[in-house]
Amino acid sequence: MSQESVPHSTAEASRRRILQFTGAAGAAALAGCFGDDNTGSTNGEITGDEPMTDRTFTAPTSVLPDDMQWNAANDSNYPDRPGFVVFDQLVYFRVTTGEFTAGALADWEVGDDTATLTLQDDLTWHNGEAATAEDLERKLHISLYDNHPIGNFTSVENVEAVDDTSVEVGLEADVSEPIFLNSIQNMELDMPGAQYDDILAELEDDPESTVLADFAPEEPIGTGPFQFDRTGEQELVTTKFEDSYWADNINFAEYRFRFIDGNEQAWQAIRGGTVDALHNIFTSPDIMASFPDHVVEMQQPANWGLSIAFDHEHEHLGQREVRKAIAHAIDREVVAENSAGGGDAKAPVKTPTGIVGNFDDSANDWLDDPDAFEDYAGQNTDRAAELLESAGFSREDGTWVDEDGETLTFEYKVPAAWTEWVDAAITINQHLQDFGIETNLITRDDGVYFGQDLYGDTGFDAAGFWWSDGWTYPYHTLNWNLNTWDARNVYNYPETVEVPPKGQPDGETETVELAPELEDLVGMDADGDAARQKIQDLAWIFNYDLPQLPIQEKVDQGFISTKDFKVVDDSDPDASVKYATTFLPRVGKLVAKADE
Numbered sequence: 001m002s003q004e005s006v007p008h009s010t011a012e013a014s015r016r017r018i019l020q021f022t023g024a025a026g027a028a029a030l031a032g033c034f035g036d037d038n039t040g041s042t043n044g045e046i047t048g049d050e051p052m053t054d055r056t057f058t059a060p061t062s063v064l065p066d067d068m069q070w071n072a073a074n075d076s077n078y079p080d081r082p083g084f085v086v087f088d089q090l091v092y093f094r095v096t097t098g099e100f101t102a103g104a105l106a107d108w109e110v111g112d113d114t115a116t117l118t119l120q121d122d123l124t125w126h127n128g129e130a131a132t133a134e135d136l137e138r139k140l141h142i143s144l145y146d147n148h149p150i151g152n153f154t155s156v157e158n159v160e161a162v163d164d165t166s167v168e169v170g171l172e173a174d175v176s177e178p179i180f181l182n183s184i185q186n187m188e189l190d191m192p193g194a195q196y197d198d199i200l201a202e203l204e205d206d207p208e209s210t211v212l213a214d215f216a217p218e219e220p221i222g223t224g225p226f227q228f229d230r231t232g233e234q235e236l237v238t239t240k241f242e243d244s245y246w247a248d249n250i251n252f253a254e255y256r257f258r259f260i261d262g263n264e265q266a267w268q269a270i271r272g273g274t275v276d277a278l279h280n281i282f283t284s285p286d287i288m289a290s291f292p293d294h295v296v297e298m299q300q301p302a303n304w305g306l307s308i309a310f311d312h313e314h315e316h317l318g319q320r321e322v323r324k325a326i327a328h329a330i331d332r333e334v335v336a337e338n339s340a341g342g343g344d345a346k347a348p349v350k351t352p353t354g355i356v357g358n359f360d361d362s363a364n365d366w367l368d369d370p371d372a373f374e375d376y377a378g379q380n381t382d383r384a385a386e387l388l389e390s391a392g393f394s395r396e397d398g399t400w401v402d403e404d405g406e407t408l409t410f411e412y413k414v415p416a417a418w419t420e421w422v423d424a425a426i427t428i429n430q431h432l433q434d435f436g437i438e439t440n441l442i443t444r445d446d447g448v449y450f451g452q453d454l455y456g457d458t459g460f461d462a463a464g465f466w467w468s469d470g471w472t473y474p475y476h477t478l479n480w481n482l483n484t485w486d487a488r489n490v491y492n493y494p495e496t497v498e499v500p501p502k503g504q505p506d507g508e509t510e511t512v513e514l515a516p517e518l519e520d521l522v523g524m525d526a527d528g529d530a531a532r533q534k535i536q537d538l539a540w541i542f543n544y545d546l547p548q549l550p551i552q553e554k555v556d557q558g559f560i561s562t563k564d565f566k567v568v569d570d571s572d573p574d575a576s577v578k579y580a581t582t583f584l585p586r587v588g589k590l591v592a593k594a595d596e
Helices: 080-086 134-145 177-184 194-203 264-271 320-329 334-338 364-365 381-390 419-435 446-455 474-481 485-489 515-523 531-543 580-587
Strands: 013-017 056-061 091-092 099-102 107-108 113-120 160-161 166-170 224-232 235-240 254-259 295-301 306-310 347-348 392-396 399-401 409-415 438-444 463-465 497-498 510-513 547-548 552-560 565-568 590-593
Touching: 056 080, 080 235, 080 254, 099 107, 107 177, 107 463, 134 160, 134 166, 134 194, 166 409, 166 531, 166 565, 177 306, 224 254, 224 510, 295 580, 306 419, 320 381, 320 531, 320 547, 334 347, 334 419, 364 409, 364 531, 381 392, 409 419, 409 446, 419 438, 419 463, 446 463, 474 515, 474 531, 497 531, 510 515, 515 531, 531 552, 552 565, 552 580, 580 590
Parallel strands: 056 254, 409 438, 409 463
Antiparallel strands: 091 099, 107 113, 113 166, 160 166, 224 235, 235 254, 295 552, 306 463, 306 547, 347 552, 392 399, 497 510, 565 590
16 A cells, blocks of 8 residues: 555545544553664653754655645645644554543543643744644634534534633533544644634635635644655655654654655665655565565554445445345455465454454454354355345346346446555456456556545446544444445445344344434443444444445554664554654654764
8 A cells, every 4th residue: 555545534534534543452562672783662762872863764755745735624735644743633542552642632621511622831833833722723613614523512613712722622412532532633733823714714704615625835834843844856854843842752853755656666765775664555575575674564553444335326336235245256355365465464354344353353342243243254156146136136148137137337446556455456356257247447546546536526336445444443433434424425325224123134124314323322431331232233234234345454564764763663552653653753762873
C-alpha cells in the first residue's frame, strides 16, 4: 500500500483519510533500553546522551510538494503524513494499552450533560500567537458544519469557549466517554483564525456553502512540533518549532518529506538511504530481506483491511442473494495468503460481522453464539449457486444470467498503487470468473480512484474499500458500515433494511431503521450487557445483509533506519500510536544520534 494510504472516515472524512485508530487492546509489552547497536529500545525521553543535533529526518510523501495545499477538508493534494507533524491532534491513542494520551488537549472530562476539553496552556501557533479555547471552539464549529460525527450528540450552539483554555461541549444525547473520545481523537488543531475566521463566518451565514472544501492554503499555520519552511519540486522542508510543548523531546533540526511515487520507489529509497523511514507500506518478506540490517520494521495494529464495496443501486449487486453468493464464491483465506506475499501482515476475515479482531479471533468474543452467524467460509460454490438460483438466476454455458437473460457481470475497481490490493483483487477476480460471474478487474490511478470513482461522479459497480475505519470498539466499525455518509453516498446503502431475527436466517423479516439503532448504542455503557446485545443485533444485520464484504484485516508496516537515529522497539506502547514515524519524535523515543 502506498505511503499516504489509509481509510477515509465518516462524513467529514469522506474527504479525509483516517489518521488514527481507537479501541481497547491487550496489555502493554515491556520495553528495554537503548543499546550500543542499531536496534534496542527505551521508555525514556531525551537525556544528556542525546544532545541537540543538526540532523535531518527524511520520510516520503506521495503529494508533490509544490502542489500541496494545507486544508484537510479539501480533497485535493492535502499531505496527510506531513500534516501529522505540522499539526497536533487533540488526543492520541496507545492501541496496545487502550489509553488515550494528551495532544493539543491537556485534559478532558465527559459528564452526563457536558464534556469539558482543556487545551495545553503553552500551546502556540507557528505564527507566534497563543492557541486558545477560541481556536478549539472554531475548529469544533467548523467540523460540525462539515458533518463531523460529534454532531450525533452536540451542535454548534452548544459548543462554547468558557475561558482561555477550556471549551464546554453540551451533550444533547447520552454518550459514553470512550465513544466521545474516539469521535474526536482524529481531529487536529489546524484551523487558526487568520485562515479560517472568514470561512466560519460564511458557514454561519450559509451552512451549505462549499467555502471550506474549496479553501486551499499554500502554507500552513500549524501547532505541531515542526513548522513549514519551504517546498521544492521534490521535497518539503519543515523545521523544529522551538515553542512547541514537545520541543524538549526533539533533538533533530529538520523533518523533510521527499516525493516518492509508488511502493517500488519507496523500497529503493530506504535501501539506498535517501529516506530514513517509510511511514506505512505493505512489504513482503522477500522485499524486507533486501533492506540493510540497520532498517527496523515497526508493526502497528491497523484494525482495518480490504473489503468489496457494492453499489447497492446496481441492478444485480443490489440483491442480497447476489452479494451472499459472491461471498461464498471467494475463498478469503487464499486471497489473504496471496496478497500477504508469504508474510504475516494479512489475516482473512473469519466471519463477516463488521467487528475487527481477525488476527487473534477476538471479533468472536463479542458474540454469545458465533455459530449463529454465517461464516461464508472457504469456497462453497454449491451454496453460492443455491443463492443465485433462489434469486431467479440460472447458469448458461458456464455463465450466470438473470431471468431476463442478462449476464451477471460487473467491474471491480482497485487503486493501482496499492499493490497488495491488486494482488488480492486478481485472486478475487479469478474465483468469481471460475464460478461463472463475469468480472472485469480495473486498476486506477489514485487520483482518479478517490476523486472520481469513490468520491466523484464516475462511481463503480464494486470497489476495493475498507470495512473498518480503524477503530476496534464495535460501535465505530458498525456505524461506519451501516450509518455513515460513506455508506449512504459511496456505496448507496439504504437507511432501512429487512432482516429476520438474529440467528434465524429463514425467519420472518422485519424492517429495521439503522440510525436509531446506532444512536441507542452511543449512550450505553461500553462494557455493559445492553451494549453487548445491541452490538450483536447490529453485527447480525451486517452478517445477514452484507453492506460490504470484508476480505481481510491488516497490520501496518513501517520502517525506520537506525543508521543515524535511535528508536524504541515496536513493543513500546508509544510505538502503537499512529504513526511511529510522526508520534515517537514528540515523546523522545525517535531521536538522532550525536553528530559525528
